[in-house]
Amino acid sequence: MTPQIQTASGATAPLVCRDRVEETADAATFVFTAADAAPIAYKAGQFIVFCVDVDGQKLHRAYSLSSTPSRPENLTITVKRVPGGQVSNHLLDHLRPGHALAALAPAGDFNVVDRPSTGHVVLLSAGCGITPCLSIARWLLDTSPATSIDFIHSARSGDDVIAAAELDRLHAAHANFRLTRVLEQPARASDRAGLLARPLFDQLLPDLHGRTIFCCGPQPYMDAVRAFADERGFDMGYFHCESFAATSAARAAQTSAGAGQSYTLSAPTFAKSGEIASTQSLLEALESAGLPIIGACRSGVCGSCKCRVVSGEVTTTSSATLSGEEIDSGYVLACSSTARSDLVVDL
Template sequence: MQTESSPFEPLICINRIDETADAATFEFKKIDDSLFEYKAGQFLTFEVDVAGELEYRAYSLSSTPSKPQTAAVTIKRVAGGKVSNYLLDNLQAGFALPAMAPAGEFTLEDNQSTTELLLMSAGSGITPCMSMARWLLDTQQQVNIHFIYSARSEADVIMADTLDALNEQYDNFSLTRILEQTDNPNDIQGMLDAPLFEKLIPDNRGRTIFTCGPAPYMQAVEHLAESMGFDMALFHKESFVPEAADNETSESGVNYQVAAPQYGKNFVVDENQSLLDALEAAGVPIISACRTGFCGACKCKVTGEVQSSSQETLTAEQIEQGYVLSCSAKASSDLVVEI
């Protein structure tokens, strides 16, 4: 069980499905067999011991909340990825892995949506969209789903059998696969561009887009939607994975002193630098996962003034006590930090 001192709870891997040569789905259950509670589209943050160093990574759930006995994530190997490579090389049924409670707001409940849904994904970005589709269909929601998935080739299609089964079983689910290389006449060969977008979605009215994938893919989908006059209040993209620009820090020349007395650390932070980046650079052991203010892993208590862009997962009492999400906090005075 999850304890007050730790936000992590051990989960037992009960099944591994190798989806492609470089991606696998891992299914988990709780030690006490209690049920998972989450919304389709949320993610789990795992604590992984890699060569004696604790690493933290967030992975979207690909399972459906309508089957709460287990929960599953689908992980794709990343070139040079320390944690994804370790898990794909080592994680098997029977192994335990600590995880935080599900989090994230890339969900149907937390965003404005309609009954005409476009679930658009690429690569491992299929996972939250698959979770949404499976939940909507399992619970017999009155929606029409057009699932548009992009990949390099047929061999790179993650959860191909599940996609085909949903397409065959449900009248309100239609599948379009866009592959760079394919001999399958049911697929579209090429890349998602403006002419293809307009052909697939000739009428934007009343449609909601949920999109997830590499940052350039989501940016391209957003640009296409805007250029086609899409109602952007109904456009939603996954944002728990930070884009490269989010990690860039411009130095303003305005600095503040930060003390972390628990660890004997004193250092300087620029007013434009996130507190999380400064703590990590100073060698303070702090958990970080989503880095965008959704998972709550980097919570810490501060004495001093900060500007916060997110307070997700923090209670009113915690905010009153001085807790902040360090990834979303920037100093505006000298600070004392407690982890």
């Protein structure tokens, strides 16, 4: 069973929205506390999964926490509007102080505790990808004053910078926090103009030795940053990135051998069976069959879609949250698995 939010008192509690701050034309920050006001444990960089009722449908979505566990009284997330998106639009249009939301326990290995790190941290973010980087910066500034932080944030214009005042405040208050804004339309003299291309990357980070890079933003941005670091001979064991976009296992399967085949899928616990196409993720097939599975991130990072393949063969692109023991027992992440034969699944 997926863990619900556990407060320090051990109780399961919904989160109550206490404040809302408009960040940009299409993004707002929401401040939460547990309903019983007890602190919630998490690691800087992790995300939380909210269960949101949209027109009678329960939908799960992951949002990175931008707050720091060193100040556990509040949790903050920032939601950016996705055109046509069900949950982002619902939250931005309806969520107000006083409203409560169900949430799953914070999760994710893109965090400063579980990933190898050094005393020189480079936070590279673009757009809404700033959220986990802000959490990591806040945590390091509170708990590790000797750590040097280069925060390089990309956005379209000054008006599109999320948490702009907070970034300026951290820059002014901490000698070990250096902020660079890379804006397509620069707003002030210190902004660097354009996109983060290789010459600017080299100029801003002339020495990568001993650095740890945390990177979050749109996939093309992260691919470019990864390539810049790799080409410079950076130790990629210290390059950590997180994607907000669903990378469906099904998409990867579209081009693979066996595409176009279809198999039977059964879930005996629920006395249900159906079909699964080889180009479809196991999560998509279970959802189509009306089975109760939560697909919160749909990209193999949150673990909410864990299920057990009792018989049959799957191809899996991520087992990120599963222990060796679980993998040996047949557990898979449904969002990251496609069928290679008839399947029997236990939920």
